[in-house]
Amino acid sequence: MRIFRYDKSFEGLLTAVFDAYARKTFPDKLLGPDDPLPLFVTECHQVVTDSAKADRVWRGVYARSSREVCHMLSCVWLSEMPACEELLLRYLRKVFDGSPAVVTDFSDPDVLAVKKLADKVMREREYMLMFVRFQQAADGTFFAPVNPRYNVLPLVVRHFSDRFADQRWLIYDVGRRYGYYYEQGRATEITLTGTETQIPEKLTEAQMADEERLFQQLWKNYFEAIAIRERINPTLQRRNMPRRFWRYLTEKQ
Amino acid sequence: MKEQILDKLTILAESAKYDVSCASSGTSRKNRPGMVGSASGWGICHSFSADGRCISLLKVMLSNNCIYDCAYCINRRSNDVRRATFTVEELVELTMGFYRRNYIEGLFLSSGVVRNPDYTMERMVRVVEKLRTEHRFNGYIHLKGIPGASRELIERAGLYADRMSVNIEIPTEQNLKRLAPEKDYRSVYEPMSYIQQGLLQSAEDGRRFRHAPRFTPAGQSTQMIVGATDESDRDILQLSSALYGRPGMRRVYYSGYVPVNAYDPRLPALKQAPLVRENRLYQADWLMRFYGFRVDEIVDEASPQLDLEVDPKLAWALRHPEVFPVDINRAEYELILRVPGIGVKSATMIVAARRNGQLTAAALKKMGVVMKKAQYFITCRELTMPGVQELRPEYVRRLLISPAGRKGADANQLSLFFPE
Numbered sequence: 001m002r003i004f005r006y007d008k009s010f011e012g013l014l015t016a017v018f019d020a021y022a023r024k025t026f027p028d029k030l031l032g033p034d035d036p037l038p039l040f041v042t043e044c045h046q047v048v049t050d051s052a053k054a055d056r057v058w059r060g061v062y063a064r065s066s067r068e069v070c071h072m073l074s075c076v077w078l079s080e081m082p083a084c085e086e087l088l089l090r091y092l093r094k095v096f097d098g099s100p101a102v103v104t105d106f107s108d109p110d111v112l113a114v115k116k117l118a119d120k121v122m123r124e125r126e127y128m129l130m131f132v133r134f135q136q137a138a139d140g141t142f143f144a145p146v147n148p149r150y151n152v153l154p155l156v157v158r159h160f161s162d163r164f165a166d167q168r169w170l171i172y173d174v175g176r177r178y179g180y181y182y183e184q185g186r187a188t189e190i191t192l193t194g195t196e197t198q199i200p201e202k203l204t205e206a207q208m209a210d211e212e213r214l215f216q217q218l219w220k221n222y223f224e225a226i227a228i229r230e231r232i233n234p235t236l237q238r239r240n241m242p243r244r245f246w247r248y249l250t251e252k253q
Numbered sequence: 254m255k256e257q258i259l260d261k262l263t264i265l266a267e268s269a270k271y272d273v274s275c276a277s278s279g280t281s282r283k284n285r286p287g288m289v290g291s292a293s294g295w296g297i298c299h300s301f302s303a304d305g306r307c308i309s310l311l312k313v314m315l316s317n318n319c320i321y322d323c324a325y326c327i328n329r330r331s332n333d334v335r336r337a338t339f340t341v342e343e344l345v346e347l348t349m350g351f352y353r354r355n356y357i358e359g360l361f362l363s364s365g366v367v368r369n370p371d372y373t374m375e376r377m378v379r380v381v382e383k384l385r386t387e388h389r390f391n392g393y394i395h396l397k398g399i400p401g402a403s404r405e406l407i408e409r410a411g412l413y414a415d416r417m418s419v420n421i422e423i424p425t426e427q428n429l430k431r432l433a434p435e436k437d438y439r440s441v442y443e444p445m446s447y448i449q450q451g452l453l454q455s456a457e458d459g460r461r462f463r464h465a466p467r468f469t470p471a472g473q474s475t476q477m478i479v480g481a482t483d484e485s486d487r488d489i490l491q492l493s494s495a496l497y498g499r500p501g502m503r504r505v506y507y508s509g510y511v512p513v514n515a516y517d518p519r520l521p522a523l524k525q526a527p528l529v530r531e532n533r534l535y536q537a538d539w540l541m542r543f544y545g546f547r548v549d550e551i552v553d554e555a556s557p558q559l560d561l562e563v564d565p566k567l568a569w570a571l572r573h574p575e576v577f578p579v580d581i582n583r584a585e586y587e588l589i590l591r592v593p594g595i596g597v598k599s600a601t602m603i604v605a606a607r608r609n610g611q612l613t614a615a616a617l618k619k620m621g622v623v624m625k626k627a628q629y630f631i632t633c634r635e636l637t638m639p640g641v642q643e644l645r646p647e648y649v650r651r652l653l654i655s656p657a658g659r660k661g662a663d664a665n666q667l668s669l670f671f672p673e
């Protein structure tokens with residue numbers, strides 16, 4: 001079995017593709033720095049991440065496919081699914097070696113898998129646009145803890161920067177322990193320090209801005225009032241708004 | 254002020270909730286420097302209420318006081334309900350506070366008729382004017398046009414609103430007058446045509462001057478109440494189809510009549526809103542807008558009512574077995590789209606994928622085709638099922654009616670919303 005070891009970054013993966021073509025050998029398996037070696041290893045190549053090489057591969061993909069395909073591939077990477085790196089590797093080989101039409105050949109299991117996984121990630125992204133709830137803290141910052149299934153924060157920063165351009169906000173991925181802080185036209189990736197303890201779902205009374213409680217109460221009232229009692233349909237509600245998001249929804253607390 | 258505004262919001266949201274048009278779609282607009290907010294092309298739902306409906310906009314009335322007495326309306330003057338009125342400032346604060354917390358896409362504002370149509374419309378215009386100019390609000394605004402409002406006010410409103418709507422409510426004028434004696438079609442169609450003219454005018458100006466102000470960029474919509482009067486689905490859909498023929502008419506909404514005033518003898522005694530019928534109308538509407546169906550293909554003199562047991566697309570296919578089977582590997586996109594079980598998404602994928610070679614049934618399934626339905630209407634490689642022609646439409650119909658559909662008109666839990 002042929003093994004490539006890389007640093008588990010997207011650039012690293014693209015560098016691995018570059019190396020594979022340069023060496024004319026393709027790995028049967030990709031491993032991270034600390035993964036144990038399988039039993040029968042015929043060859044083990046250490047990939048050294050190189051942004052110039054990664055860039056060349058990425059441009060190559062773009063030239064041979066389209067923006068949409070590149071976007072799908074980024075989404076697949078952000079899914080962080082265990083099998084996604086090898087899926088990407090197989091897919092990229094098909095893009096480079098196959099006909100240009102291969103990216104629309106949905107009868108190919110890898111092509112279909114990439115599309116399906118990318119769709120799922122985009123769906124999760126959309127859930128963030130829908131269900132992020134800001135609470136205004138005493139210092140004026142709008143704070144939203146989230147816990148998405150896939151690593152989609154990088155895909156939503158643009159939307160929120162655009163929409164809430166004149167307010168300071170922080171969207172924090174509680175599970176992955178990082179977030180984006182936005183102020184005056186710039187969003188910065190940050191990690192809250194001293195938070196080995198859990199990030200709160202809700203600010204405490206003391207941490208809140210003056211009007212925050214009132215607005216939360218208003219929103220809850222509105223949420224109750226707008227439901228048509230003759231048409232109560234919890235199944236439909238749960239399908240549209242899966243339970244896993246309720247924890248962070250003001251109206252569901 | 255706090256207790257009071259909580260109370261007002263409850264009252265005025267309760268009063269507004271029977272209005273169905275929740276979607277905030279139609280405008281795509283990036284943030285502009287110095288402004289708050291953006292609008293994304295399709296409306297984002299921010300929550301779903303206990304009835305499962307999308308909450309996208311803050312949907313409230315400015316006031317639920319009303320001088321009219323429409324039989325189908327909870328706010329009619331003869332009803333004994335709690336009344337409230339927002340001040341312009343309250344409503345503006347509320348909208349901004351909700352928007353900044355990502356609760357909503359924007360505001361949907363309607364109102365009962367206070368004093369007279371123009372008095373009411375003027376206050377509504379002041380709310381949106383203040384939002385746009387003082388608070389630099391760049392989110393979505395849907396504004397109800399009050400029947401009977403003057404041209405001047407509608408024109409002012411259209412400069413700030415993304416979409417406006419004037420509701421027809423009842424599909425024939427004669428029935429409208431019976432249930433809402435103070436209204437007639439003129440009071441509805443006039444503001445409608447002011448909006449239409451405003452839109453056309455701004456499109457014209459837009460061609461000539463670069464910075465011409467935009468007028469209701471998301472067009473207008475309207476709503477009909479279904480089941481409060483005796484019009485057939487054909488009456489309703491023909492009216493919709495005619496309305497869609499007008500420039501700028503983007504959506505017609507159908508609202509299954511919720512028996513809010515059961516005591517009124519002019520209204521039918523219903524135990525429940527006709528939800529299945531409402532759903533079928535939306536499906537039919539969808540077919541007209543996205544699937545290239547003409548209204549007379551969906552309902553005609555022979556069958557003026559939509560079939561409650563099967564969706565209108567399947568119903569059409571069963572009435573036209575001669576069109577099938579469709580060859581998935583050869584047929585044109587439009588025809589593939591007519592196959593029950595194939596939606597816009599899978600049809601697009603089929604047309605793209607088949608360039609790489611013949612498609613099999615397994616491949617279709619993976620692309621999201623509902624083979625349970627589609628199998629009777631297609632041929633593709635390796636699929637030799639007997640089709641609708643051999644099996645006869647009546648038989649296929651029986652095979653495909655879901656157990657939920659068999660229960661008939663009042664099934665509450667709808668699963669499939671749009672036909673595929």
Ligand code: SF4
Pocket residue numbers: 319320321322323326327328329330364365366433
């Ligand atoms: S005018 Fe509007 S608010 Fe007033 S009774 Fe009629 S439908 Fe209701």
